[in-house]
Amino acid sequence: MNISAYIDSGILEEYALGIVSPQEKQEVECLTQVYPELKAELELIEKALEQYALQHGVPVPSRVKDTIFAQMKFGPVAMATEDDGGTTETSPDVAADDEVRSVEPQTATVHPLWGRLAVAASVLLAIFGAWAAYQYGAARDENEQLASQVENLNEQTNTLQQRAEYNEALAANYRNPDVKIVQMPGLEKAPNSEVVALWNQKTNEVLLDVRNLPAPPTGKQYQLWTIVDGKPVDMGMLDDDFQGKLLRMKNSSPNAVAFAITLEDDGGKPSPTMEEMVVMGQV
Template identity: 50%
Template sequence: MNIQAYIESGILEEYVLGTVSPQEKQEVECMSHIYPEIKEELMRTESALEQYALKYQTPPPASLKETLFAQMNFDEVTKPESAEPISTDVSALEEADRENTIKILPVTEQIITEEPVATESTVFTNESNTGGTVIYPAWAKFAAAASIIFALLFGWSVLKTSDLKKQNEELAASSETLKSEVDEIKKDAEYNETLASLYRNPNYKVVKMAGLEKSPQSAVAAIWDTKTNEVLLDVQNLPAAPQGKQYQLWTIVDGKPVDMGVLDQEFSKKLLKMKQANPGAAAFAITLEKTGGSPSPTMEDMFVMGKV
């Protein structure tokens, strides 16, 4: 298995972000147990995301505590005027018929027919001229306060979740950008390493073609295998070919130009394989021709040239 290719596929970043399918999640966990390199990269990715989250975390607003307590109302609740007054005379209750002593009050009200227990309820005295005492359970106030706190915390949690999701999306985009940059750097490194090995190989003759009056800043190197006569082009600097045009390589053999093939339109940081060279080639040159090439070079559109 190509472990490096698996790491570079981006699945480890998706696993940490929680965007993989259950099957992919199981696969990553299995691979991390088998291959230490994958486990190490997974831990490094998790650490990087954790550091990012810690760096950009947002603490709860300082005013949240004051806002919650400001909305808690512990004012005394009075009995509605429409409610029927209830006598608290214990002796009268004992003499009356027990079936007539219990009356239905509005919700959350409780009639005292026996000795009240102060530790479980809060007693409020009706201030109307009808007299009577109504007990409201202590838990009613706390239930109302708890519902307010829950609503506020729920709203705050939704906002934080939205922010975290946005941060995760930004982090994923940043990871993709970073991955592309790393891939580009690796590609350049591999290309330079290949060039260095060719330049050091004694079997290759390097013919440097310098820019002419048409394009002084241009530079191209022809890497010629003197044993097989194969030619590779390293385009170091050459303007992009305009629409309908294409660069063409030539060798000069016995004073005459010989076609060596056209260059790919995308030639930057690529080794272009051209036609085999004639062993008697005295120079290499590149001209700008119509797309597909020309049987003879356009001398006024010659961009680079170099002697063997």
């Protein structure tokens, strides 16, 4: 069940206001017992409606009571008289004559002011409750939108920060006289590729700046090599996420004469697959 979609449908607000059908009422009560998220959301809505009613309720003036009772009107009171062993309802206003007149029973429907006020108050409460539920839903949507915008902003900030750190580190290496810059252009298998090896000949640390390299297929990974005394030496595997960052590889031998990258199976191989070589550069 999509909990978020059910909450956004507004059924919980309608349930809290008591304007759902019996079937919908049973459905909400069942689902809130099964899903704690729905129960918690319903409790929040009910609390919000209760707080709104408490904050916006208008106290009834004390003089209203006197006004209500003053306006309450009742019809004639029915009285029973015996007639041939039976009873007849008569009005108390009937005069005692020699001949007892037959009087139709009178009834009066009383609609006191307090009853009308109660109905009006219920209607107003329902209206205010619906408005509060709408405001609550709108505020929740706005908060979710703001949270999404903040998240996107944080991602953009992190990207800019990483980019700044990358540029700063790259510039520091290019300015360092101990760092040998080894350009590795693309070979026939990947002619548009370009990778730069930053080799600190004092510490033998090697950093890779991947400027252009195709994303490896599934199950494949790039591997760096150096050529030392005519033999390839493993320099480690490139991270799959190699764009826009300097990759720290294994330290190189002082006798390295070239750098190359091949496309190998995940985890690499002890010796390079020569036909899968994508870039290479002489020291």
